[in-house]
Amino acid sequence: MAVVRIPEENRTLAHREAITEYLAACGIDYERWQPNHSVAADAPAEEVLSAYAKEIEELKVRGGYVTADVIDVNARTPNLDAMLAKFSREHWHSEDEVRFIIAGKGVFHIHPKAGSVVAIEVEAGDLIRVPRETWHWFDLCSDREIRAIRLFQENVGWTPFYTESGVDQSFEPLCLGLSYIQGSTSGSAT
Numbered sequence: 001m002a003v004v005r006i007p008e009e010n011r012t013l014a015h016r017e018a019i020t021e022y023l024a025a026c027g028i029d030y031e032r033w034q035p036n037h038s039v040a041a042d043a044p045a046e047e048v049l050s051a052y053a054k055e056i057e058e059l060k061v062r063g064g065y066v067t068a069d070v071i072d073v074n075a076r077t078p079n080l081d082a083m084l085a086k087f088s089r090e091h092w093h094s095e096d097e098v099r100f101i102i103a104g105k106g107v108f109h110i111h112p113k114a115g116s117v118v119a120i121e122v123e124a125g126d127l128i129r130v131p132r133e134t135w136h137w138f139d140l141c142s143d144r145e146i147r148a149i150r151l152f153q154e155n156v157g158w159t160p161f162y163t164e165s166g167v168d169q170s171f172e173p174l175c176l177g178l179s180y181i182q183g184s185t186s187g188s189a190t
């Protein structure tokens, strides 16, 4: 399950209801999906899409998405650093950014028009929808691996518009993990 941090307020959310509610207030949809049949994290893309066909179809109807695919980003990805550098600068898109995580981990930072920056650490089973025109950026965790289903409203693919605000420079792409939060005795998790 995801872990949500609001660094400027020194807050961490590690419970599903609290996370869903907080993100909804920021305009971000968060869900947990279960496959309709067991599927290995490294299964071929068609198998993964088939296992989540029901959820994908529901999302397509809800959000007007026309295509879905599976993206793999890992140490074997050509020009990985250049690719990650594109993700990790604050940007926005003219369509929703929708990701369902199959394997690996990453951190989305969301910069709401009003309110504090939110860091969302996602892992397998997490669906996140970042609405069009939302300012955000993304980093991998230290294992530098993620596999995700993507949905698109247009066929042109991933097109970023960079804000050049520099805000992304002020936030570390920390990946704490849920077990760290739950094992913490600091009491900061809510």
Ligand SMILES: [Fe+2]
Pocket (backbone or CB within 6 Å): 091, 092, 093, 097, 136, 137, 160
């Ligand atoms: Fe993006």
